[in-house]
Amino acid sequence: MILAAAVTIFIFILFVASFRNGQTATAKSQGLGSTKHFNEPGAAIAPKLGNETAKAELGRAAWKVLHTTFARFPDKPTQDESEALRSYIHLFQRLYPCGDCASHFGELLKKFPPQVSSRSAAAAWGCHVHNQVNKRLKKDMFDCANIGDFYDCGCAKDEKEEKDSKIKDKGKGKRNH
Numbered sequence: 719m720i721l722a723a724a725v726t727i728f729i730f731i732l733f734v735a736s737f738r739n740g741q742t743a744t745a746k747s748q749g750l751g752s753t754k755h756f757n758e759p760g761a762a763i764a765p766k767l768g769n770e771t772a773k774a775e776l777g778r779a780a781w782k783v784l785h786t787t788f789a790r791f792p793d794k795p796t797q798d799e800s801e802a803l804r805s806y807i808h809l810f811q812r813l814y815p816c817g818d819c820a821s822h823f824g825e826l827l828k829k830f831p832p833q834v835s836s837r838s839a840a841a842a843w844g845c846h847v848h849n850q851v852n853k854r855l856k857k858d859m860f861d862c863a864n865i866g867d868f869y870d871c872g873c874a875k876d877e878k879e880e881k882d883s884k885i886k887d888k889g890k891g892k893r894n895h
């Protein structure tokens with residue numbers, strides 16, 4: 719009787735384990751569940767962009783988004799927030815709509831991996847890689863000492879209000895318990 723129960727439990731465990739392995743294999747074959755793509759530079763997905771005007775307009779808009787993202791990144795991010803930024807930069811590189819720019823940018827990311835430990839680290843890194851692109855395109859270098867003022871979105875008031883309201887909510891939570 720005990721032996722029969724043990725054999726049944728053993729078969730059940732085998733069944734569950736093989737089912738889970740099957741799911742993982744399917745997910746892997748579909749490219750799901752793998753975070754590899756998000757943690758390193760990769761092959762450009764978009765084709766080459768021949769139109770120079772479009773390339774420059776896209777570049778200006780993209781740099782604005784990137785630098786503003788860094789300027790609004792937390793001073794003290796959680797590990798999850800830092801990983802989100804790292805993944806974002808790597809996916810941004812692979813999917814950048816100018817394929818030739820994306821390939822060059824991928825090489826830059828290999829040389830200068832994204833710095834995601836704080837707002838100032840991310841902003842300084844962004845300024846540095848932008849300057850590397852400027853250098854290759856024979857443009858003027860930007861003075862990275864001014865990066866904080868240059869991309870100040872004027873959001874300090876919003877951030878203070880949000881912080882205050884979080885502190886207030888915490889206070890309310892304490893009183894209710």
Ligand SMILES: Cc1cc2nc3c(=O)[nH]c(=O)nc-3n(C[C@H](O)[C@H](O)[C@H](O)COP(=O)(O)OP(=O)(O)OC[C@H]3O[C@@H](n4cnc5c(N)ncnc54)[C@H](O)[C@@H]3O)c2cc1C
Pocket residue numbers: 773774775776777778779780781785814818819820822823844845846847848849851852855857859860865
């Ligand atoms: C990831 C990426 C890769 C690119 N790769 C290529 C490429 O391979 N070939 C190509 O032809 N174009 C590329 N571009 C576009 C290129 O970088 C420029 O955006 C485009 O040539 C327009 O240049 P711009 O002179 O108007 O100023 P941009 O370089 O677009 O800069 C916009 C503004 O940002 C400020 N700025 C300049 N340098 C910095 C810095 N270091 N840090 C912070 N702010 C700064 C200045 O005020 C400047 O006016 C790329 C763009 C991006 C986002």
